[in-house]
Amino acid sequence: MIKVIxxxxxxxVREALAALLELSGSVKVIAQAKNGVEALEIIGKLAPSEAEVLLTDIEMPQMDGLTLAENVRRSYPHLKVCIVTTFGRAGYVQRALSAGAKGFLVKDAPSKDLVSALEQIQKGIRVVDPALALDALSLPASPLTEREKDILLAFEKLGTVSEVAAELFLSAGTVRNHVSNIIAKTHAKNRAEATRIARENGWL
Known part of the structure; x- marks a missing residue:
């Protein structure tokens, strides 16, 4: 029996997926969480033997699945991470594997394929959707620095340069310089297009 968070x-979606997994007879969903912050709180209260695989979406409030995977790798290396998401982007695959994830699957895969993947991940075998794996191999790594990603993400929440500068403790001029670099690196016409390109490639 594979013990899954x-x-x-x-x-x-979470409850339906839990029900499908448990119907297989091979998976026991021992806990559920609505985001990465809640998941880490749950993991911190469990003994290492109580959970084997963390099955997580990517795009969630407070803490996304990729950040969660990085935290798990650092603090709970005994727990294997599998990403299952609607957003089958090659850039996400690259980031997930870099974050230590052992699996990457899309939600439209048959439930039996997901159970099979979890069985392999439990054994330490890496499982990635084949089509996405090929795309990820041909995709260039993200050209954006961590600071540039922070700035694009901040602009999604805040409307002006001054607001982003205050949020990130930077000067307005520094933010404008970063935006210029981002536009150049993504070959975009403006910041909005740069954000779209970064999202589509899974760089954010």
């Missing part, structure tokens, strides 16, 4: 911000 399931993380997804959509309650209906």
């Amino acid at each position: 399931l993380v997804d911000d959509q309650a209906m």
Whole structure:
């Protein structure tokens, strides 16, 4: 029996997926969380033997699945991470594997394929959707620095340069310089297009 922690911000999707996994007879969903912050709180209260695989979505509030995977790798290396998401982007695959994830699957895969993947991940075998794996191998690594990613993410929440500068403790001029670099690196016409390109490639 594979002991799984399931993380997804959509309650209906999370509960349906938990039910499907348990119907297989091979998986026991021992806990559910709605985001990475809640998942880490749950993991911190468990003994290492109580959970084997963390099955998580990517795009969630407070802490996304990729950041969660990085935290798990650092603090709970006994726990194997599998990403299962609607957003099958090659850039996400690269980031997930760099974050220590052992699996990357899309939600439209048959449930039997997910159970099979979890069985392999439990044994330490890495499992990645084949089509996405090929795309990831041909995709260039993200050209953006961590600071440039922070700035694009901040602009998604805040509207002006001054607001982003205050949020990140930078000067307005520094933020503008970073935005210029981001636009150049992504070959975009403006900041909005740069953000779209970064999202589509899974760099954010």
